[in-house]
Amino acid sequence: MKFISERRNSEHVVDEWKRSNPCASGNLRTDGSNLFSYRTKIGFTQNGSKVVIDFTKETGKFISHTTSVHVNMAKNVADKVVNPFQTEHIERGAHVRERIVGSYDDYKTVTHRVGRK
Numbered sequence: 139m140k141f142i143s144e145r146r147n148s149e150h151v152v153d154e155w156k157r158s159n160p161c162a163s164g165n166l167r168t169d170g171s172n173l174f175s176y177r178t179k180i181g182f183t184q185n186g187s188k189v190v191i192d193f194t195k196e197t198g199k200f201i202s203h204t205t206s207v208h209v210n211m212a213k214n215v216a217d218k219v220v221n222p223f224q225t226e227h228i229e230r231g232a233h234v235r236e237r238i239v240g241s242y243d244d245y246k247t248v249t250h251r252v253g254r255k
Contacts, residue, residue: 147163147164147166148163148164148166148207148208148211149211150163151163151166151167151168151173152166152168152173152208152211152212152214152215153215154168154170155168155170155173155181155188155212155215156188156215158170158171158183165204165208166208168181170183171183173190173208173212175193175201175204175205175208175209176202176204176205178193178201178205179191180193180205180208180209180212181212181216187217187218188212188215188216188217188218189216189217189218189219189220190209190212190213190216190218190219190220191209191220191221191222192209192213192219192220192221192222193205193206193209193222194206194209194210199221199222199223
């Protein structure tokens with residue numbers, strides 16, 4: 139696993155996650171399949187697609203400023219972004235097509251329609 143110094147480096151970890159390579163820097167790490175901010179899984183790989191779990195205040199599941207920064211970096215390379223409330227169903231494989239949103243812009247549109255901003 140590559141270990142790199144802190145700042146330039148969170149983006150590098152995210153890029154390595156996208157390439158399915160293990161990497162770590164500070165409080166962000168990946169085994170190539172999953173992406174972790176501190177000990178919280180913020181991304182995973184499903185059927186070859188990179189999926190980010192949106193732990194930001196927009197979803198009501200804010201964890202910390204740093205984790206939100208990590209999530210937002212990962213959104214830039216992700217194939218899909220999901221609400222934290224959906225992840226249990228996704229990881230069990232239930233109704234995956236209905237629950238995974240195609241892009242972050244689509245996610246914002248969907249959540250706006252149901253009364254969230």
